[in-house]
Amino acid sequence: MKYIIAGHSSFYPRENWLNKIFSKIFQGNINEKVNHSFFSRNKITDAIDILGVGSAMVESIKFWGDFFEIVNIDKISKTLSLSPSGKIIFSKDPYFQNPNSLWILHCNSLCKNSESPLIWTLALENKYSNIFTRETLEERCKIFVQENSIKASEKTLKDTVSIFIKTFLYDFSENKDPEDNIISPFSSLKYLTCKNNDNFYFRNISSGEISEYILLYILYKKLDFFNKNNKILLDELFSLTNNIIKINHTEFIKLIKKLEDCGEITIDRSANLENIIFKNNEITEEFILNKILESESIING
Template sequence: MAVKKVKFKLQGHEKFALREGWVNKALIIIPDAPEVFLRKDATDMFGIGSNMVKSLRYWMRAFGLTIEKRSAGVELTERGKLIAKYDPYLEDPFTLWIMHSYISKNKEEATTWFMYFNHCDADELKKSEIEAILLREVKKYVAGQNFSEKSLSNDVDVLLNMYSKNKEKSDPEDKGISPFSQLALIKNIDGKYIKNHPNKKSLSEMIVLYELILMSKDSEGVSIEKAVYGENGLANIYNLTSVMANDYFDRLDAAGYIHVNRTAGLDMIYFMQKKQELNILEDYYKNR
């Protein structure tokens, strides 16, 4: 029986990490010029080189901010429209966390990001060790389909550069630094990449509520086990410990968003007033 092909993508970014100011330009330009990425003057409109334009087109899609409309170009998703309206300059860490949430689960368009955050469990690794783990995981996922190991290596380079700051090379005036380094999820110390726990001041409890809504789909609740340790769970995507995650659950319970039931070994989270995930985003932006 033929193995069903899965969708995957490596190195859609032309070897460029997302840079400061790129998303802002795209959020402003795309609503009035959805065909911008197809235009000959796209480099002038964005103020970047042609390969960077291709990279930006990929990043907007990988972060769930645009959808492709074939010959008509691209348009902003509902998520993209909300960010364009409330935080187009990505000044609020909340927005970066929402974008991180999307790409780290985007198995089809950002396969390496998905594999790194969901299947690279060790907290302290050299780049070569990360590559070896991800090579194994991608091979398992694509089930015999061909892919370039060099592209995977380039993905790992971009991912690590995007999320981490190397003190020896970091320059505060360098516009090439990715805004995602602000999240401080990965630290580079002496050639080893260490997964960090997020800063509580940076990671709003509304991000955790957003994740719980996504996990629960059509059900009335979600188990604490799944919420913390499941695929795309809080431990994988945000590097939260069980203690940290339960602290967020308790804060959301106290605020009336959820009810946490730990009696009789149930360990379940139920929603007091279940909203759509995009409503969570808009509520946050309106009330911050």
């Protein structure tokens, strides 16, 4: 497993950066392909002009485009294109007005098969408390890299912990430069909150804030589920979901009930086990993503 620790150039994702990828790099065309050298050093002047940001921010936009799996890089054809999720999001919700678009990208960041965003994972894993301070998260990361022989400086870990917090919780008091007066789009989810200016914690998301099809998307991305299985234990899916999106059991069951009502699943309660059985094990990523973005959600935090 490769752990993603750095590469963001000390910038958290900014509100208009995600749309810039679509409108500036791909010129508002979901099927557009551009030369993969767009982000290369010898093309940096062109990228600066097109994106309207400095060179360090160009590098950061490249990082976040890959981190949230918005962009695909085809090494054979040497082209950049929008990913399947990027195409559907930008065709249906180019300005990220639907919170489900951000939840899709959040799932993308944590459901990679060969990579893991270290700070994101250590902050959200079930075995840790939902409440943490900046210092306890930094210490958690230091212990992990030491135990797993991962090369990462203390400065890099501190920097990325700060980026993680600012991605979900924006502190206006730190904003002094007018050019930096841009918040992270993920702060609108109000997922990470702060208590007493020191303790950060993830709030539990209600069933009305996300599409029930997010559960199917997590299975599709995390387990390549629908190519191998047609059932999973209810508790297993609950645990898997809470490693990505915190939700209490009552609200989780409400999402399960919605999937039952729309005919996607049935629940087998025989042998004292609750198995979720999927009626269609040939479900596609495109189908799930379209269903997610057909849902309207309201942030409650």
